[in-house]
Amino acid sequence: SQTIHQWPATLVQPVGSPLSLECTVEGTSNPNLYWYRQAAGRGLQLLFYSVGIGQISSEVPQNLSASRPQDRQFILSSKKLLLSDSGFYLCAWSVPATFLVYEQYFGPGTRLTVT
Amino acid sequence: AQKVTQAQTEISVVEKEDVTLDCVYETRDTTYYLFWYKQPPSGELVFLIRRNSFDEQNEISGRYSWNFQKSTSSFNFTITASQVVDSAVYFCALSEGNRDDKIIFGKGTRLHILP
Numbered sequence: 001s002q003t004i005h006q007w008p009a010t011l012v013q014p015v016g017s018p019l020s021l022e023c024t025v026e027g028t029s030n031p032n033l034y035w036y037r038q039a040a041g042r043g044l045q046l047l048f049y050s051v052g053i054g055q056i057s058s059e060v061p062q063n064l065s066a067s068r069p070q071d072r073q074f075i076l077s078s079k080k081l082l083l084s085d086s087g088f089y090l091c092a093w094s095v096p097a098t099f100l101v102y103e104q105y106f107g108p109g110t111r112l113t114v115t
Numbered sequence: 116a117q118k119v120t121q122a123q124t125e126i127s128v129v130e131k132e133d134v135t136l137d138c139v140y141e142t143r144d145t146t147y148y149l150f151w152y153k154q155p156p157s158g159e160l161v162f163l164i165r166r167n168s169f170d171e172q173n174e175i176s177g178r179y180s181w182n183f184q185k186s187t188s189s190f191n192f193t194i195t196a197s198q199v200v201d202s203a204v205y206f207c208a209l210s211e212g213n214r215d216d217k218i219i220f221g222k223g224t225r226l227h228i229l230p
Binding site for chain 2: 042043044046049088090092100101102103104105106107108109111
């Protein structure tokens with residue numbers, strides 16, 4: 001069966017510090033991968049998605065970047081965190097669409113607080 | 116353009132009551148996919164159901180049921196005999212189905228089941 005891991009679970013970082021959040025998927029090959037952010041009490045905002053190694057699409061221009069160095073690894077980074085980067089970060093994966101679009105499965109999330 | 120509207124921001128019901136969560140969507144595509152997700156207090160999004168636009172059959176899974184009406188562009192979710200464990204934020208979502216399988220989420224409905 002497939003599983004998705006995210007770490008760390010919680011993170012408190014000062015403004016201006018770098019960030020690296022990691023997401024890995026097990027039990028599947030060539031998944032689509034996604035990074036979302038959920039601000040407190042708000043909906044989900046898609047940040048990045050990837051359909052393959054080295055292929056990253058950005059949805060919202062901001063202080064973050066993403067990379068996919070391996071098939072089942074997706075990394076969210078920032079060189080200098082802003083207060084507005086605080087939130088709950090969720091990684092998700094899905095089976096690439098063929099004739100159907102499949103649901104996305106989410107990781108446990110990372111709660112980031114920028115102080 | 117895609118859009119998902121969950122007009123109910125927050126709902127409170129007493130345990131054992133039935134409750135319906137509304138979802139209205141907009142899309143120009145004739146082929147699309149609808150989803151419901153549950154986000155309990157732990158934060159992880161849990162996939163509940165996927166519905167294809169060409170299948171208007173309603174679905175029942177235990178105490179959960181979904182009513183898909185293309186004529187009104189709605190995909191409503193009913194919980195019968197609600198339980199305290201049903202307390203969560205519920206998200207309705209839409210995908211038009213392409214290579215990246217992006218899903219557009221509604222803003223969510225926070226459901227409180229009171230004992």
